[in-house]
Amino acid sequence: MNIAAAANETLAHNSNLLVYSAMAVYTLAFIAHMAEWVFGSRSKVGRTAAALTAQAKAPAAVAVQVAKQGGTAVLERPKVITKAAAGSREVPDGPGAAGGTEKGDLYGRIAISLTVLAWALHVGGVVARALSVQRAPWGNMYEFSTTFAAVAVGVYLLLLVLKKNVRWIGLPLITSVLLDLGLAVSVLYTASDQLVPALHSYWLWIHVSCAILSGAVLYLGAVATLLFLFRDRYEDKLADPAGKQPGAFASSVLERLPSAASLDKFAYRVNATVFPLWTFTIIAGAIWAEAAWGRYWGWDPKEVWSFITWVAYACYLHARATVGWKGRKAAWLGLIAFLCYLFNYYGVNIFVTGLHSYAGV
Numbered sequence: 001m002n003i004a005a006a007a008n009e010t011l012a013h014n015s016n017l018l019v020y021s022a023m024a025v026y027t028l029a030f031i032a033h034m035a036e037w038v039f040g041s042r043s044k045v046g047r048t049a050a051a052l053t054a055q056a057k058a059p060a061a062v063a064v065q066v067a068k069q070g071g072t073a074v075l076e077r078p079k080v081i082t083k084a085a086a087g088s089r090e091v092p093d094g095p096g097a098a099g100g101t102e103k104g105d106l107y108g109r110i111a112i113s114l115t116v117l118a119w120a121l122h123v124g125g126v127v128a129r130a131l132s133v134q135r136a137p138w139g140n141m142y143e144f145s146t147t148f149a150a151v152a153v154g155v156y157l158l159l160l161v162l163k164k165n166v167r168w169i170g171l172p173l174i175t176s177v178l179l180d181l182g183l184a185v186s187v188l189y190t191a192s193d194q195l196v197p198a199l200h201s202y203w204l205w206i207h208v209s210c211a212i213l214s215g216a217v218l219y220l221g222a223v224a225t226l227l228f229l230f231r232d233r234y235e236d237k238l239a240d241p242a243g244k245q246p247g248a249f250a251s252s253v254l255e256r257l258p259s260a261a262s263l264d265k266f267a268y269r270v271n272a273t274v275f276p277l278w279t280f281t282i283i284a285g286a287i288w289a290e291a292a293w294g295r296y297w298g299w300d301p302k303e304v305w306s307f308i309t310w311v312a313y314a315c316y317l318h319a320r321a322t323v324g325w326k327g328r329k330a331a332w333l334g335l336i337a338f339l340c341y342l343f344n345y346y347g348v349n350i351f352v353t354g355l356h357s358y359a360g361v
Contacts, residue, residue: 011132012192016185018125019146023181025118026174032111033097033171039107040099041252091235094256097168111170112160119157122150132192138208139195141349145184149177152216168257172223203288210281214274215341218313221270222338225331228263232328235260264327267334268320275313282306301352305344312337 098104126147130137138144156173159166195204234254237246246254257263285306286296297303316333319325325333 007192007194008132009192011128015125015128015132015192018121018128019181019185022118022122022125023178023185025114025121026178026181029111029114029118030171030174030178032107032114033174035107036097036104036111037171037253037256039101040095040097040104040256091259091261093165093258093262094254096165097171097256099256108167108170111174112167115153115170115174116157119150119153122146122153126150129192133194135195136204136208138212139199139204140188140190142184142188142190144208144212144345145180145188148212148215149180149184151212152219153177155216155220165258168227169220169223172227173220176219176223198292201288201291203284203291207281207284207288210277210284214278214281215345217270217274218278218338218341221267221274222335224263224267224270225334225338227257228260228267228331229328230254231257231263232260232331260327264331267331271313271334271337272317272320275317278310278313282310301348302344305340305348309337309340309344312340 096108098108126137126143129143129146133139138147152173156166156169230250231254234246234250237244258266285303289298289300289303290296312333316330316337319333320330
């Protein structure tokens with residue numbers, strides 16, 4: 001690979017066109033997902049999902065036979081259900097964004113098809129950017145952001161191919177991707193160019209690619225965690241008939257999500273799966289730092305916040321595995337960990353000066 005090659009302006013221009021085209025198609029996918037949720041809210045399945053959820057929480061009648069003077073009396077006693085954590089609830093998953101309607105499902109399939117097309121254009125833009133300078137396409141914040149979004153969508157589509165029940169992620173994911181790309185092309189954009197000598201290393205491919213993949217997967221876990229908090233509160237209100245019941249809009253949306261227990265389990269599995277990769281990301285960064293600067297650790301802001309993020313997720317996983325935390329406590333800890341990741345990327349890169357500032361915004 002010729003790291004000193006001048007930027008190919010034609011490929012760089014085509015990369016920009018592909019990214020803008022991807023944004024346009026992502027917008028259409030966003031509209032289709034909105035239609036999926038709107039038409040799903042009008043379905044009979046959607047209207048009765050809350051009743052089914054409440055029924056699952058209602059005390060069940062247990063027949064007890066008691067012998068009395070040669071006869072048999074049947075008594076009924078309530079089954080006691082104690083709410084300890086989200087995982088202890090026996091609540092069925094919601095019917096999905098489409099609400100079980102053909103029209104809602106049609107819009108959902110259109111949204112997925114548009115997402116696939118947008119992702120293909122998106123990946124094409126990332127590849128064209130890499131070819132324009134013959135290097136990895138994540139040398140600055142613009143390139144990192146566009147690649148990050150492409151990987152996040154790619155992971156989502158892979159889960160769909162594997163027949164996982166993740167269509168509920170579609171709308172928040174596409175919304176975030178549009179915000180990410182909009183910020184990238186309007187604020188973070190950097191012209192295609194070569195990098196400083198310190199970045200001319202194969203560790204750029206290893207270290208940064210692992211950081212991107214880790215962040216994309218952690219993002220999916222954060223979305224599930226945030227939705228869990230809303231769904232868990234919704235289930236609490238349904239379980240308390242004497243309390244304030246959820247409004248019509250909240251019921252229409254939240255009743256179609258997976259149960260709080262399912263969302264909690266999904267978030268935990270995602271975070272636990274990607275945590276070793278984030279650990280390797282930090283180790284690879286330390287090895288690269290020793291090769292580039294002559295030391296493994298120098299208290300650079302990026303190093304510090306990468307480690308803080310690692311500690312936050314380690315605490316989350318430790319609490320789940322040993323203390324037995326489930327539900328809201330673990331959810332808030334997981335969100336704090338992801339906020340550390342976001343600050344490590346946006347906050348440190350933009351507002352803090354350090355050795356990682358050489359790549360430009």
